[in-house]
Amino acid sequence: MSQTIALAPAPVDDPAPDLLHRRDGALRMEGVPLTRIAEAVGTPFYAYSAQALRAGYTALSGAVAPHGVDVCFAVKANSNIHVLSEFARLGCGMDIVSGGEMARALAAGVPAERIIFSGVGKTEAEIRAALLAGLHQINVESPAELEVVAAVARDLGQSAPVALRVNPDVDALTHAKITTARKDSKFGIAIGEIPALYAAAAMRPELNMVGLAVHIGSQILDLAPFRRAWAAMAGLVRDLRAAGQQVGRLDLGGGLGVGGDGHSGPDLAEYARIIADTVGGMGLALNVEPGRWLCARAGVMVARVIYTKPGDGADFAIVDAAMNDLMRPALYDARHAVEPLAPPRQVGATTPCRLVGPICESSDDFGTYQGLGPLQAGDLLAFRDAGAYGAAMSSTYNSRDLIPEVLVDGAQFRVIRRRVGIDEALQLEQPGPWQRAG
Structure with missing residues (x-):
């Protein structure tokens, strides 16, 4: 109690x-x-300051919402259900990386349709639970994982909402242990492999290919890597659409850094401007997944x-x-x-x-x-x-x-x-x- x-x-x-x-x-x-x-x-x-949690979400959402961007909190940053509840009451979505985090988000009152399941090693049991719960989408990180999602969805008689996580080979210019989008990273699928995989997956009734996802790292203070990564994603979306594919969603990931020791963090207006410059006006449902920045x-x-x-x-x-x-x-x-x-x-x-x-x-x-x-x-x-x-x-x-x-x-x-x-x-x-x- x-x-x-x-x-x-x-x-x-x-x-x-x-x-x-x-x-x-x-x-x-x-x-x-x-x-x-x-x-x-x-x-x-x-x-934790409840007022600071609320103020952070309000500031970030206020900066990106005019560009049609939703905010999902990266649960891994702070998974206490009372912290999650503070964000849920404000309408914040959640980005999860495990079945346990899904249970926490649901217990905190987050609607399933506002939860995105990321992560490089989802188990069959976790994928099944996610589909039964009706999560917004599953960010798939490998062809092997895509096959498991397809098999589970087929067994359940569903069409799984899938976004392919792209590795654009962009260095986030942060600590090596929190950089996730260089070509030697364990995360995502190489950008050159996406068109063929997306086209093949789109032909399968058990897979509903809703779009793409990218996340290049954490504690990013220099916004230039975001611009490079999102520009690459915009080009990929155009190529897929030119080939006749439907791409409706783009998950831009998290990673927005927090200043410290007297150094200011990134400017929110500039962050939002980069989103607008790179992927704005493309008719995409956009979201970002900050963790550290919000809490x-x-x-x-x-x-x-x-x-x-x-x-x-x-x-x-x-x-x-x-x-x-x-x-x-x-x-x-x-x-x-x-x-x-x-x-x-x-x-x-x-x-x-x-x-x-x-x-x-x-x-x-x-x-x-x-x-x-x-x-x-x-x-x-x-x-x-x-x-x-x-x-x-x-x-x-x-x-x-x-x-x-x-x-x-x-x-x-x-x-x-x-x-x-x-x-x-x-x-x-x-x-x-x-x-x-x-």
């Missing part, structure tokens, strides 16, 4: 749409001091300093959060801005501080920071831009807890995922009966 804790109303001049701000020296999310949440749920924890800035992870110790060139602060709670620094060399919940003890130049977690891996290292002031055991720190690929990627490595997630809305907050500790984890390991091999 959700836990709701109401606080006194925030003053009318409180900048509630802003994710974080200080009042009386205390760091707040909307009208709630983050220290109040720490007292209620312990540390570490994730907190990263809406969330923080709050951790507590456990110990400090001197180091070579930078002092260490060991915090109670670790790479199992926030994997991105270890996995992608990502950096999250960090802010103390209380004002720094010293303003100006101080000894650099290296924030590390307690896990027995050298990669459990959040990075070296300036300006945090001399930290002490017990200090609380907020890791910014942690609303995407934070809790969704968390694990229980080193038999650590799954940490709470909290939703803040105005002057109140509630727990939307409780802490899952070792006692519950051990219950999952109760043995079943022995079974004989033969």
Whole structure:
């Protein structure tokens, strides 16, 4: 059951749409001091601003809707059903990559006809569930997958709505581990193979070829790769139509990046203008699938300093959060801005501080920071831009807890995922009966 804790109303001049701000020296999310949440749920924890989630969707949808573009949230970025519900109430669609994500989107109140199923390794069972649920479309990523979709649809007596995911061989100019459209990528079908495959598939009654899809990567800050990829898609659509094929939909993918560490993110007006320049006016039903852009800035992870110790060139602060709670620094060399919940003890130049977690891996290292002031055991720190690929990627490595997630809305907050500790984890390991091999 959700836990709701109401606080006194925030003053009318409180900048509630802003994710974080200080009042009386205390760091707040909307009208709630983050220290109040720490007292209620312990540390570490994730907190999300409901108003920031709504404002992000409104801004992006407002930029692209005039060009006939729908927005689908990439569920993999943050799959908490209460976060999904915030978007669903605004009319946002969902992009999923597993049967579990489909179940979450449906549980959050998203209509099946607003859900797109992407992903390179859908199982037969997942495809069957998607067709039975009546999802909007399945983005197929290989000829082999297309055969399975066709077989399942034939067995169900349906015509499966299919878009072929295209690999246009465009470098997204981002981290190698989140680039998905170079020719050596596991994702999609080479653009040169699409015309023959599309034409053959369109002749099969069990397949309803509705269009194409593309996704070139994540955390894209330079918009030029989008222009190249979408221009290539426009050319492909024209070629298919010239050959007599019906192409009604184009899924433009996600990947719009979030600025950080003082750098601004991409301009939404320019992003929308590129869509209009490349694929606008073609009579296509268009959609984009952002994940990080919609939820990263809406969330923080709050951790507590456990110990400090001197180091070579930078002092260490060991915090109670670790790479199992926030994997991105270890996995992608990502950096999250960090802010103390209380004002720094010293303003100006101080000894650099290296924030590390307690896990027995050298990669459990959040990075070296300036300006945090001399930290002490017990200090609380907020890791910014942690609303995407934070809790969704968390694990229980080193038999650590799954940490709470909290939703803040105005002057109140509630727990939307409780802490899952070792006692519950051990219950999952109760043995079943022995079974004989033969």
